[in-house]
Amino acid sequence: MAESQPYRVLARKYRPQTFAELIGQDAMVQTLGNAIRNGRLAHAFLLTGVRGVGKTSTARLIAKALNCVGPDGQGGPTIDPCGQCEPCRAIAEGRHIDVIEMDAASHTGIDDIREIIEAARYAAVSARYKIYIIDEVHMLSKAAFNGLLKTLEEPPAHVKFLFATTEVNKVPVTVLSRCQRFDLRRISADQLAAHFGRVAEAEGVSAEPEALALVARAAEGSARDGLSILDQAIAHAGTEGSGMVTAAQVRDMLGLSDRGAIRRLFAVLLAGQATEALAALRAQHDMGVEPAAVLRALLEIVHGVTLRRVGTPGDPAQSDEERQAYADWAAGLSFAALHRLWQLLLKGHDETTRAALPLETAEMALLRVIHASGLPDPGALAERLAGAAAGAPAASSAPPSSGAAPAAQFPADFRAMIDLVERSGRRQIALQLHDCVGLQRYAPPLLAIRPARPLPSDFNRDLAAALKAATGADWTITTDDGAAEPSLIEQQRAAETAARDAILAAPLVRAALDAFPDAELIDYRPRDARSA
Structure with missing residues (x-):
C-alpha cells in the first residue's frame, strides 16, 4: 500500500505559483512585466510589506520569470513563466542550485556575506541568472551591509539580488539607493474573502460568506495569516461533524464578539441604559470574548457610522440589517456626538488593555460613556456661559431638555453668511469666501463651493467651525470643480x-x-x- 503523503498546511499548499495567482499586487506585477518586456531589469530588487502579503513568494516568482526557458527550452525572461521547464520546477521545489535563499535572521554577519560575494564571481551553473534571495534583510549587521555595498552596486551581469523585509526603515539608505523597490500592499478584506472562498472550494469545504469575511478581517491584510486561520476553522468545523465553516464557529474559535450582540450593546449605550449595557458586556465575557475586544468592536461601529454620516458607501461585507442600523444611527447622531463616543471608547479600550481587572475597567468605561451622554454639548454650554456673562437670563439652572433643540437661525443668503462670519471675528475666512470661492449651492446647513484659487487644506474644517459657533448648527462644507457662480469679488x-x-x-x-x-x-x- 502506498504511503500517504504528509499533510501540507494551506499557507504552503496554496502559495502563488504564477503572478496571476498573486492577489492584491497588480501595480507591482505591471511594473515588473514592463521592465522584463523592455529589457530594463534591475540588478537588485527590494520587496517590502507587512507579514504574509507575498514577499518571499514574489521573490521566487521573479526568480522563475528571469530563468524560465519555456516548454521548448528556447524562451527568455517572461512575466508569465511556464512552470513546466526544469528551471521553473526546480525553483518551485526549492532545489535549484543557482537560486540561493538565505534567512538574514540566522545569517547576520559579515562572514555570511563574504560567502555570497565570493560565490557571485562565478557564473551560474545551469540557469540564466544566479539569484540570491535574502529574507528579512533588515536583520543583517552593519558590517554585513557595508561588505555587500560594492557588489550590490556593480554586480556581475549574471547575478541578481532579491531582498525581502517587513521593516524597510531599518535598511540603510545606501542599500535602498542601489535597489529597485516594490512596496507590496495589504490585501483588502474583500480580496482575501474571495481568495479564501476559492481555497475552501478547492478543499471541498463549505463555508458561510460571513465566516470567510470574519477570517479576512482577522487576517489584517495577510494572506498567510488568513489561510492559517482558515485551516484552523476547517479543522474546528470537522471536529463538530458539520463539515461547514460557520460564522458562529469562527467567532467562537477567535474569541470574537457577536456583531448582532455588539449592535444591541451600542443601542443601549445610546439609550443610556446602564443595567442593560453591563449585562450585555457580562454576557459577552461569559462567552469567552475579551472585554477589550468588545470595546474594539464598539469602536468599529462608531467608525462605520461616522463614515456613513459623511456619505461613504456601506461595507458590502455587512448584512442588510447591519447596513440599515448604521444608516439609522448616522441620521440620528451628530458629528460632535460621534467624535465624543470615539474618544470615550478609545480611552476605555486603552485602559482595559493595560488594566489588572479588564472586565471591571470595561464596565467603568461603558458607564462613563452613558454618563457623558447626559452632559450638555460644549458649543451649547459655551453659548449659555456667554449669555450669562452678557446678562441674559441664566438657563443653566434649568434641567436639560429631552426634546429636540430649536432650529438654528441661518443667514438669508451666501453674502449674508459671509457677513456673519466676519462679524464673528473670522475675517480671514470671510475674505477668502469673498475673493477665492464661487457658490454652487447654499442650502443651510449645507454649503457647496468651488475654489477659484488654492485654499488652505483645513479651510473647510475652519469654516464649518466658524459657522457652528455663529449659528449653533453642524454645517457640511463640500468643494469640487463643478459649475459655480463667479466669486463675489469677480461679480x-x-x-x-x-x-x-x-x-x-x-x-x-x-x-x-x-x-x-x-x-x-x-x-x-x-x-x-x-x-x-
Missing part, C-alpha cells in the same frame, strides 16, 4: 466694469473724449462707494 469687478463702460458710452462723455483725445476716466467709483 463686484464685473459690475464696476459694466458701469464704467456705460459711462464711457454716454454721448456727452464720448464727445468730451473726442475733443480731448488724451483724457481718461480715472478714480471712478459708484456714488454709494464714494459716500461710504
Whole structure:
C-alpha cells in the first residue's frame, strides 16, 4: 500500500505559483512585466510589506520569470513563466542550485556575506541568472551591509539580488539607493474573502460568506495569516461533524464578539441604559470574548457610522440589517456626538488593555460613556456661559431638555453668511469666501463651493467651525470643480466694469473724449462707494 503523503498546511499548499495567482499586487506585477518586456531589469530588487502579503513568494516568482526557458527550452525572461521547464520546477521545489535563499535572521554577519560575494564571481551553473534571495534583510549587521555595498552596486551581469523585509526603515539608505523597490500592499478584506472562498472550494469545504469575511478581517491584510486561520476553522468545523465553516464557529474559535450582540450593546449605550449595557458586556465575557475586544468592536461601529454620516458607501461585507442600523444611527447622531463616543471608547479600550481587572475597567468605561451622554454639548454650554456673562437670563439652572433643540437661525443668503462670519471675528475666512470661492449651492446647513484659487487644506474644517459657533448648527462644507457662480469679488469687478463702460458710452462723455483725445476716466467709483 502506498504511503500517504504528509499533510501540507494551506499557507504552503496554496502559495502563488504564477503572478496571476498573486492577489492584491497588480501595480507591482505591471511594473515588473514592463521592465522584463523592455529589457530594463534591475540588478537588485527590494520587496517590502507587512507579514504574509507575498514577499518571499514574489521573490521566487521573479526568480522563475528571469530563468524560465519555456516548454521548448528556447524562451527568455517572461512575466508569465511556464512552470513546466526544469528551471521553473526546480525553483518551485526549492532545489535549484543557482537560486540561493538565505534567512538574514540566522545569517547576520559579515562572514555570511563574504560567502555570497565570493560565490557571485562565478557564473551560474545551469540557469540564466544566479539569484540570491535574502529574507528579512533588515536583520543583517552593519558590517554585513557595508561588505555587500560594492557588489550590490556593480554586480556581475549574471547575478541578481532579491531582498525581502517587513521593516524597510531599518535598511540603510545606501542599500535602498542601489535597489529597485516594490512596496507590496495589504490585501483588502474583500480580496482575501474571495481568495479564501476559492481555497475552501478547492478543499471541498463549505463555508458561510460571513465566516470567510470574519477570517479576512482577522487576517489584517495577510494572506498567510488568513489561510492559517482558515485551516484552523476547517479543522474546528470537522471536529463538530458539520463539515461547514460557520460564522458562529469562527467567532467562537477567535474569541470574537457577536456583531448582532455588539449592535444591541451600542443601542443601549445610546439609550443610556446602564443595567442593560453591563449585562450585555457580562454576557459577552461569559462567552469567552475579551472585554477589550468588545470595546474594539464598539469602536468599529462608531467608525462605520461616522463614515456613513459623511456619505461613504456601506461595507458590502455587512448584512442588510447591519447596513440599515448604521444608516439609522448616522441620521440620528451628530458629528460632535460621534467624535465624543470615539474618544470615550478609545480611552476605555486603552485602559482595559493595560488594566489588572479588564472586565471591571470595561464596565467603568461603558458607564462613563452613558454618563457623558447626559452632559450638555460644549458649543451649547459655551453659548449659555456667554449669555450669562452678557446678562441674559441664566438657563443653566434649568434641567436639560429631552426634546429636540430649536432650529438654528441661518443667514438669508451666501453674502449674508459671509457677513456673519466676519462679524464673528473670522475675517480671514470671510475674505477668502469673498475673493477665492464661487457658490454652487447654499442650502443651510449645507454649503457647496468651488475654489477659484488654492485654499488652505483645513479651510473647510475652519469654516464649518466658524459657522457652528455663529449659528449653533453642524454645517457640511463640500468643494469640487463643478459649475459655480463667479466669486463675489469677480461679480463686484464685473459690475464696476459694466458701469464704467456705460459711462464711457454716454454721448456727452464720448464727445468730451473726442475733443480731448488724451483724457481718461480715472478714480471712478459708484456714488454709494464714494459716500461710504
